Amino acid sequence: MLNPQIVIDILNSQLVPLAAWLKDKTVTEIMVNPGGHVFVEAAGTITYVGQLLTEHMISTAIKAVAKHVRKDARANTNSAIVNASIDDLRISGALSPVSPGGxxxxxxxxxDAGDRPTMEDLINKKQALTAKQAQTIEQLVLHDRNNLIIAGGTGSGKTTLLNALLNKIPGHERIITIEDSREIQISVPNFIPLLTNPDEGISARDMVKMAMRSRPDRLILGETRGDETYDLIRAFNSGHPGSISTIHADSAEEALGALEMLFQMSLPANASISSELARGYIAKSVKVVVFVNRSIEFSDGQARVIRKIQEICLVKGVINGNYVLENVA
Structure with a gap:
């Protein structure tokens, strides 16, 4: 495993043409496509900035990242795909020919924690939600302590909303977060961040079980996506009201469907539960679903990313096998 600073040094040496964007605090994403074509997202606008990198530069950077997670990146193997968090960067990539074009x-x-948008920033600067929507979410989750699922696609702003909301939590509460990379930054004093490491056998399921034994007032799972789902839903139902997670889905209703599927897939060995009972259990556990939509508008040859809260749904129960939702957005 390479020391993170060594990896950063290798990245800086191979990605010199990207240096300005790596330092720019307004830049949130740098996308290097096959052939070295680079797109940058800054302040919500995606811009093509040119063909800046060679295949050698890209592959050397990927191999350095792979070394950080104890892999030897080689073409035509599963090690040709890498995902890692290093300092404040989340890096993913693949070698050719897994990516045929390069x-x-x-x-x-x-x-940084101080640069992350507050709830007020999301209202006034980002226009991601209205003041009334923010008040509704805060009342339902922070004050009434309903369990919340934040749904949306990749890059929709789920974690941004989560961070803004968590920084409104009263300082006396004990918060435990579980993530695979450090994205949640909150300022409450009684705060325990936990990180999974599947390559070393530390799973999200293990972390959820440990967190439940560590007296959290609220349990925060950065993303629900695997065999931790069963334990998460149990935690939601066992004395941790106001807990929160995110999930990839394209609507509030689809979020519950995705959660149900993951719940069924993560049941203990030899256990089974009917779809009807699973839906009832989920509807009892998750009382609020917020859907954050991501769309792209094109103007003057540039693509602007628009992130907005589209649904704030109360989960009222299940009737005739269907979730009953009330949109209060």
Missing amino acids: SFITIRKHQ
Whole structure:
């Protein structure tokens, strides 16, 4: 495993043409496509900035990232695909010929805690939600302590909303977060961040079980996506009201469907439950679903990313096998 600073040094040496964007705090994503074509997202606008990198530069960077996670990146093997968090960067990429047109790499930059948008920023600067919507979410989750699922696609702003909301939590509460990379940054004093490491056998399921034994007032799972789902839903139902997670889905209703599927897939060995009972259990556990939509508008040859809260749904129960939702957005 390479020391993170060594990896950063290799990245800086191979990605010199990207240096300005790596330092720019307004830049959130750098996308290097096959052939070295680079797109940058800054302040919500995606811009093509040119063909800046060679195949050698990209592949060397990917191999350095692979070494950081104890892999030896080689073409035509599963090690040709890498995902890792290094300092404030989330890096994913693949070598050619897994990517037939050439190697590619995507770098997502995590903002420093002081630079992350507050709820007020999301209202006034980002126009991601209205003041009334923010008040509704805060009342339902922070004050009434309903369990929340934040749904949306990749890059829709789920974690941004989560961070803004968590920084409104009263300081006396004990918060435990579980992530695979450090994206949640909150300022409450009684705060325990936990990181999974599947390559070393530390799974999200293990972390959820440990968190439940560590007396959290609220349990925060950065993303629900695997065999931790069963334990998460149990945690939602066992004395941790106001807990939160995110999930990839294209609507509030689809979020519950995705959660149900993951719940069924993560049941203990030899256990089974009917779809009807699973839906009832989920509807009892998750009381609020917020859907954040991501769309792209084109103007003057540039693509602007628009992120907005589209649904704030109360989960009222299940009737005739269907979830009953009330949109209060």
